[in-house]
Amino acid sequence: MNADRFGIGWRPRLAAGILSHLDRLDVVEVIADDYFHAARDQRRALRTLAAQVPITLHGVSLGMASTVPVEAKRLGQMVRLCEEVKPTFWSEHLAFVRGGGIEIGHLAAPPRTEATIEGALANLARAKRIVGVAPQVENVATLIEPPGSDRDEAAWLSAIIRNSESDLLLDLHNLHANALNFGFDAPEFIARIPIERVATIHLAGGKWIGPQGTQRLLDDHLHDVPDPVYELLAAVAARAPQALTVILERDGNFPSIASLLAQVDRAREAVARGRADSRALLPAREEAA
């Protein structure tokens, strides 16, 4: 039996809404980096939250997908936070975030090459060794086709997942945006990745930017989850028999908590629909076997 879990990303502006609706949330995702240098009372508040609802820690600044080793100091901060709040799991992005001493300030898609696969695998092994648990790793959205790439995203991502202990945090809006921006088929992408290693799903929204003719979809987390992303969620649920954790991310332009909870409910419906589709296909699969 599946024990799918549904939740929302913790943001200070959403605190009151989340805390007053914990009965409708199975899990809350916290941005780990917000607490690396937090004051004692903020960390105490996080421990209090963790006592009320299962939480996951999501990192944004380690830079796992890089030929440069992740700094032990940064991993140490994650260790201390994990020890303090005992998350269900922790996660990071398959991105590089700095180079040559320059902080990019956001997640950059690395060149998709053997070198960055090897770099990511080394970083993930190092992270597991230091933190004690391997992180789940997330596919990132990109506005630029990563220079220097010699393979596509599905091949690059699959190589990292298959050769590491890290499960996949599949961000479906990142996938949706990349598919639209660079002309590939998102359902085909889902069919190519090791679906049995998908543990968590992120849902978010975005907006089109740029002049007509060269527009691209920006994953800005400031808009509602669009319909095609729910369809992708149902498609993943149909293919993945394992329990999934589904998290709605919203970073600003906040609607009412009722609107966010409605999006979480819609995610539940999409997963249920996907599971039902999967069951409907089972007799045919058994016959074929």
Added chain:
Amino acid sequence: MSSSRLESFLATIYVDADARARFLADPRGEATRAGLAAPEIESVVNIDRVGLEMFAHSLNHKKAQKAHGHQTN
């Protein structure tokens, strides 16, 4: 292909508007002066220019977001 030197080069042109302008004016020259390997030079000469400008612009926006609150992803 791809090296820490390429990552450093990309980080620079993503965040530094002056470096980006110099690069767009003379991609091969800037990549060569940065010490990139020959295949890396070819890859950045053929860079996705629309995406480069959009990503650089989005970074400025992210910086503003962070100045007003917490980390985002």
